[in-house]
Amino acid sequence: MDLSLRPxxxxxxxxxxxxxxxxxxxxxxxxxxxEIFDPYESTNRSIHGFNVGLDKVLLRPAAxxxxxxxxxxxxxxxxxxxxxxxxxxxxxxxLLQGKPKQAGIALARFVINSTVGFAGLSDPASNFEIPKVDxxxxxxxxxxxxxxxxxIELPLYGPSTSRDAIGLLVxxxxxxxxxxxxxxxxxxxxxxxxxxxxxxxxxYSDAVDAILYESADSYAQARTIYMQNRRFxxxxxxxxxxxxxxxxxxxxx
Amino acid sequence: xxxxxxRRHLIATAGAVLASVTLPKSALALSETKAKSMVDQLxxxxxxxxxxxxxxxxxxxxxxxxxxxxxxxxxxAAYALGVDGRRATSSQKRAFTEAFTGYIxxxxxxxxxxxxxxxxxxxxxxxxxxxLEVRTTAYLRGESPFEVAFHVSDRTGKExxxxxxxxxxxxxxxxxxxxxxxxxxxxxxxxxxxSDLKTIG
Numbered sequence: 001m002d003l004s005l006r007p008x009x010x011x012x013x014x015x016x017x018x019x020x021x022x023x024x025x026x027x028x029x030x031x032x033x034x035e036i037f038d039p040y041e042s043t044n045r046s047i048h049g050f051n052v053g054l055d056k057v058l059l060r061p062a063a064x065x066x067x068x069x070x071x072x073x074x075x076x077x078x079x080x081x082x083x084x085x086x087x088x089x090x091x092x093x094x095l096l097q098g099k100p101k102q103a104g105i106a107l108a109r110f111v112i113n114s115t116v117g118f119a120g121l122s123d124p125a126s127n128f129e130i131p132k133v134d135x136x137x138x139x140x141x142x143x144x145x146x147x148x149x150x151x152i153e154l155p156l157y158g159p160s161t162s163r164d165a166i167g168l169l170v171x172x173x174x175x176x177x178x179x180x181x182x183x184x185x186x187x188x189x190x191x192x193x194x195x196x197x198x199x200x201x202x203x204y205s206d207a208v209d210a211i212l213y214e215s216a217d218s219y220a221q222a223r224t225i226y227m228q229n230r231r232f233x234x235x236x237x238x239x240x241x242x243x244x245x246x247x248x249x250x251x252x253x
Numbered sequence: 254x255x256x257x258x259x260r261r262h263l264i265a266t267a268g269a270v271l272a273s274v275t276l277p278k279s280a281l282a283l284s285e286t287k288a289k290s291m292v293d294q295l296x297x298x299x300x301x302x303x304x305x306x307x308x309x310x311x312x313x314x315x316x317x318x319x320x321x322x323x324x325x326x327x328x329x330a331a332y333a334l335g336v337d338g339r340r341a342t343s344s345q346k347r348a349f350t351e352a353f354t355g356y357i358x359x360x361x362x363x364x365x366x367x368x369x370x371x372x373x374x375x376x377x378x379x380x381x382x383x384x385l386e387v388r389t390t391a392y393l394r395g396e397s398p399f400e401v402a403f404h405v406s407d408r409t410g411k412e413x414x415x416x417x418x419x420x421x422x423x424x425x426x427x428x429x430x431x432x433x434x435x436x437x438x439x440x441x442x443x444x445x446x447x448s449d450l451k452t453i454g
Contacts, residue, residue, distance in 0.1 A: 217434030224430045232421020239381045245406035245415045252346035253327040
């Protein structure tokens with residue numbers, strides 16, 4: 001029986017994004033204020049609780065074990081491997097964003113690291129000073145003018161927005177590698193990403209713990225940090241929106 | 254779960270807060286070369302503190318002293334408390350700034366170890382509205398370089414930093430969220446918040 005993870009995950013993601021797409025959208029005033037639009041907060045919080053619980057009992061201990069047992073260079077290798085597998089998809093995204101140069105870089109990385117880099121297990125492209133590429137279909141949608149929509153926390157995945165969740169789904173379904181003939185393993189990219197996440201969770205353990213277990217409200221902290229970082233990644237510097245040193249009275253402080 | 258963005262933010266903030274201590278008194282007339290050598294000097298200082306083998310509490314004390322001298326603690330504290338500051342009495346405000354400063358020092362001081370082997374390089378200084386932005390690049394072990402910006406004003410008559418942006422994530426907004434959550438958990442009780450802040454972080 002051909003039991004693939006793909007339809008299951010697509011269904012799950014569709015379920016998650018389906019109820020969001022076309023639902024609440026921020027008003028122009030809300031957009032201008034740059035406040036985070038979170039109309040699904042109670043649902044999001046439930047999912048956050050699930051994610052944190054899963055992290056506590058499974059991901060965190062597994063990640064700690066993984067980085068304790070597997071030597072750091074090998075963890076790096078698996079990360080390079082996962083990154084390399086995402087390059088063809090990122091090439092397509094770059095093209096769709098009208099960035100042919102970045103698409104070329106993604107392709108060059110994929111070709112070099114897949115060959116000289118032992119099937120992507122090392123990163124000689126970086127040694128040749130080929131810049132990193134890090135994009136996704138959420139960014140493509142942004143470049144087409146689609147707003148971020150509502151904040152959502154996805155099961156297993158974590159913080160996202162309705163736009164970025166759709167992007168995630170598209171990247172997943174449209175990964176060109178999955179349409180290549182002679183694939184050694186189904187969903188290889190997906191497993192590689194899962195291993196990469198495990199490695200990242202282990203390597204950055206203290207910092208993730210600080211957010212998830214030491215902050216007063218880990219949901220609110222994860223939400224603000226994700227949104228600030230995501231907006232910066234997509235929009236770059238926005239000096240007009242910087243906080244100035246006269247926005248609040250310091251009298252008495 | 255994709256929580257890795259946060260780690261970068263935290264370690265970078267730790268490094269950044271520390272780095273800022275060497276911003277010279279005349280930051281507004283800051284030359285890049287001068288600022289760069291200051292930051293280099295600072296990274297050496299941080300590493301010395303880490304290598305000193307001091308206890309964690311001694312390290313936090315060092316850091317707190319640094320933070321008090323070079324950060325606009327009144328503004329950072331006032332911003333973090335936000336609208337709740339309007340109903341605070343003068344003595345509550347003073348006590349809050351005091352407790353909050355220690356909390357920040359401990360919270361970011363905790364991340365010292367992850368900064369071992371890292372360095373910050375000053376890139377440029379530019380005027381934005383009524384303050385200066387000093388942009389630096391952080392190079393941490395095993396990480397792609399990323400941007401850390403210090404926002405400096407002379408609001409108090411002295412050049413002090415009042416905010417730090419690390420890849421778009423800024424300290425003022427992040428701490429306002431956290432202080433808001435802490436206050437909510439205490440049903441808005443500012444005195445309780447002040448007393449708890451002395452040990453949190």
